[in-house]
Amino acid sequence: MDQQTVDEGIGSLATEDRGPIVRQTLHDAIVSRVRDMIIEGTLASGTRVHEGNLGRELGVSRTPLREALKFLASEGLIELSPGRGAVVREFTAKDIHDSLIVLAQLEALGARLACVNATDVQVREICDLHERMLDMYRTGERRAYFKLNQAIHSAILRSSGNDALVDVHGWLLPRLRRVRYLGHEGPENWAAAVAEHEVIIAAFKKRDAATLSRALSEHIEAGWHRMKGII
Amino acid sequence: MDQQTVDEGIGSLATEDRGPIVRQTLHDAIVSRVRDMIIEGTLASGTRVHEGNLGRELGVSRTPLREALKFLASEGLIELSPGRGAVVREFTAKDIHDSLIVLAQLEALGARLACVNATDVQVREICDLHERMLDMYRTGERRAYFKLNQAIHSAILRSSGNDALVDVHGWLLPRLRRVRYLGHEGPENWAAAVAEHEVIIAAFKKRDAATLSRALSEHIEAGWHRMKGII
DNA sequence: CAACTGCCTTCTGTATGCAGCATACTTGAT
DNA sequence: ATCAAGTATGCTGCATACAGAAGGCAGTTG
Secondary structure (H helix, E strand, O other): OOHHHHHHHHHHHHOOOOOOOOOOOHHHHHHHHHHHHHHHOOOOOOOEEOHHHHHHHHOOOHHHHHHHHHHHHHHOOEEEEOOOEEEEOOOOHHHHHHHHHHHHHHHHHHHHHHHHHOOHHHHHHHHHHHHHHHHHHHHOOHHHHHHHHHHHHHHHHHOOOOHHHHHHHHHHOHHHHHHHHHOOOOHHHHHHHHHHHHHHHHHHHOOOHHHHHHHHHHHHHHHHHHHOOOO | OOHHHHHHHHHHHHOOOOOOOOOOOHHHHHHHHHHHHHHHOOOOOOOEEOHHHHHHHHOOOHHHHHHHHHHHHHHOOEEEEOOOEEEEOOOOHHHHHHHHHHHHHHHHHHHHHHHHHOOHHHHHHHHHHHHHHHHHHHHOOHHHHHHHHHHHHHHHHHHOOOHHHHHHHHHHOHHHHHHHHHOOOOHHHHHHHHHHHHHHHHHHHOOOHHHHHHHHHHHHHHHHHHHHOOO
């Protein structure tokens, strides 16, 4: 492999989406890169992942790529068949719905815990995220909105103080990111999602566990109804 | 590496705990083997995992071992530090408790779904497992009891018909297996756990979602109280 | 005597090579 | 013409080799 390709590959990976100076191992870079490729559809569902080709494309050799694929396999984004390599997992509508049911349950639990355990600082930070998200909604920046949306949900979970819950949530989320991204297609859908977020934040501010928990569950279920036609 | 060691290693892995003729990749063998070593305490918490030594011990080269470690890292059983290798993750009492809270929530959800979706055959199979587990209790075979106990919980989850729930549960479980195993130390604790299982099975037979869901949560919480002194 | 620096050892991170297996294609037979 | 069998190609699975980094130890200096 020529050095040019290597540098290009590593360079593009290193500057992808992390901070600037943080030590970024090739492994992490490949994992997040391939994960993004799956989420964004560059690697479509059902695609056979060819170690040689993808490695050449990313500018890395097969070994670290294989390690990354094993990692992604344990997240369920990729399926490995012995002797036949890796394919991007296809998520059926039922898979998505099942995952959302679990997600709703997890976020509802997180909400209840967060109302008790979150610090005032955390509440305020989440409200700030919410305000910034509203800005993105007003200016129509879907991608930034999407990232802030995710950040809010994750931040509420984190403020629950239950690390295992955060881990499980983080594990389940990747397989839903693509579909949640699609969930805000269309202006009226987007408006509905924003309205639900208003309820959520209001309940969180008041530390009203019952309302927050219910609002989050309903928000996720509503998201399902918004997106299920698309899938 | 001499061939002797390789054969010995692969042989011991291949015959470890899977069925006889099922095609078993080295990767899966290593993953389950190392996982067992962690659960059984052969690899104690906080132990530095030395790729060379462990690979030599298992009779495999570093490459598949590294892939397995990456896999286990994404399960959270092992922590990887760039440039400094892998250490067996130490679970604090809080980690365990947090995980159990999540587990209880997941099993409660599974219970509710199972009461609706389980087939009569599945219900009967689970009752059979329960009967066999009681036999193991009476004859004092802790290891077999433990395996059947796990099998019952997993089977109820599976009968919910929610694959994502099964996946998440299966992902969370490994980090709790060691501690759940410890949870039945002492005869009166064991008796209490068995009594709780009686309630669970009775509710499941009647497809009483509310009772089953509550019984499972309480069973897990009771398990925590039984074990928390030990940790 | 303590602290710092430079070297050395050892381990991780990555690449490459080799062997076995799966699949596809080709050829021959019915 | 179709099906089956054999062969060939290319991919995966694993091992090993090499390079770079981290940590330890010793020697030297303040």
